[in-house]
Amino acid sequence: xxxxxxxxxxxxxxxxxxxxxxxxxxxxxxxxxxxxxxxxxxxxxxxxxxxxxxxxxxxxxxxxxxxxxxxxxxxxxxxxxxxxxxxxxxxxxxxxxxxxxxxxxxxxxxxxxxxxxxxxxxxxxxxxxxxxxxxxxxxxxxxxxxxxxxxxxxxxxxxxxxxxxxxxxxxxxxxxxxxxxxxxxxxxxxxxx
Amino acid sequence: xxxxxxxxxxxxxxxxxxxxxxxxxxxxxxxxxxxxxxxxxxxxxxxxxxxxxxxxxxxxxxxxxxxxxxxxxxxxxxxxxxxxxxxxxxxxxxxxxxxxxxxxxxxxxxxxxxxxxxxxxxxxxxxxxxxxxxxxxxxxxxxxxxxxxxxxxxxxxxxxxxxxxxxxxxxxxxxxxxxxxxxxxxxxxxxxxxxxxxxxxxxxxxxxxxxxxxxxxxxxx
Numbered sequence: 001x002x003x004x005x006x007x008x009x010x011x012x013x014x015x016x017x018x019x020x021x022x023x024x025x026x027x028x029x030x031x032x033x034x035x036x037x038x039x040x041x042x043x044x045x046x047x048x049x050x051x052x053x054x055x056x057x058x059x060x061x062x063x064x065x066x067x068x069x070x071x072x073x074x075x076x077x078x079x080x081x082x083x084x085x086x087x088x089x090x091x092x093x094x095x096x097x098x099x100x101x102x103x104x105x106x107x108x109x110x111x112x113x114x115x116x117x118x119x120x121x122x123x124x125x126x127x128x129x130x131x132x133x134x135x136x137x138x139x140x141x142x143x144x145x146x147x148x149x150x151x152x153x154x155x156x157x158x159x160x161x162x163x164x165x166x167x168x169x170x171x172x173x174x175x176x177x178x179x180x181x182x183x184x185x186x187x188x189x190x191x192x193x
Numbered sequence: 194x195x196x197x198x199x200x201x202x203x204x205x206x207x208x209x210x211x212x213x214x215x216x217x218x219x220x221x222x223x224x225x226x227x228x229x230x231x232x233x234x235x236x237x238x239x240x241x242x243x244x245x246x247x248x249x250x251x252x253x254x255x256x257x258x259x260x261x262x263x264x265x266x267x268x269x270x271x272x273x274x275x276x277x278x279x280x281x282x283x284x285x286x287x288x289x290x291x292x293x294x295x296x297x298x299x300x301x302x303x304x305x306x307x308x309x310x311x312x313x314x315x316x317x318x319x320x321x322x323x324x325x326x327x328x329x330x331x332x333x334x335x336x337x338x339x340x341x342x343x344x345x346x347x348x349x350x351x352x353x354x355x356x357x358x359x360x361x362x363x364x365x366x367x368x369x370x371x372x373x374x375x376x377x378x379x380x381x382x383x384x385x386x387x388x389x390x391x392x393x394x395x396x397x398x399x400x401x402x403x404x405x406x407x408x409x410x411x412x413x414x
Contacts (some may be wrong), residue, residue, distance in 0.1 A: 019257055022256070022259075051251070059259050128247055156210070176204050179236050182239050182243070
């Protein structure tokens, strides 16, 4: 609650033109956003780009934040929108790179694919993170988003529903089915190893 | 053996808040059902596996740059109306200075103050155009009249000429037919004469033959 009020104060000050308040607001949330972007893109550079894009979006629409919901919920709505944009961009980029009849290029669920994650993971991610990312990557985008918000952002299903614009029950169902799918994936990878 | 309650129990557990989770953990069913407890621990392991993600620190980046690029201030709520207001002002200026004039041949849309000299010039030009049009129509009517008269005269001459030629041709044809008819009659007469002549010769021959026969009979007797 304290943090919520602090966010509101910082937003008010930033809207009044105080650069320091804006920076403080960014510093407070950048780690969560960056790690979210990293889990989504699997690359340091892409995650940083996406994070900057998110904060640019936040800056541009900060005056529209009415304070009805928590700032973090509002922020993750922007993160979600920017992520979807990034996926669409990546998809069209892949469409240009690959043959037009490549079906995998048109599936939102396939982002980022294993081939895309693996080289980055080898370079910059720790072994644990790379492994988690590999398993997350096998989930559908919708399931992955719910897992992201529930597990890593600690949001309630009501908040998740607000961000993703689905009902609370749908969010719950997706989360539960994501856990079950992950269990099967882990079992399969354990069997293979 | 699979417990029928497992799925709904796990769903309630993993979609519930911390209080719900704590309450469900104390359920007597969980303590007695190995199936539910086993699957619960598996999914809990999954959750903790996901939580094993080690947060990565953010690389250095300049968040102030976003702030500075936006004219050192987050856009004010009223700023978003500036383009709309500018458009409205331009629309008003445009609407109040717009002149639409009907010149008969079409609409003339002009922007700015009324140009009286131009209007008077255009009126003069229109008047001259109207006079020219009347004169042109009169001349045209005169030419049409002359043309009609000439056509009638020409037609009359042609008809007269044609009638004359027709009469002459008819006389010539009648004369030709007459001459032909007389020629035919003459030919027929000559042929008839020839035929009569030839019949006459035949009769003569027969008479000669008869007299010869009678003379010959007399001699024989």
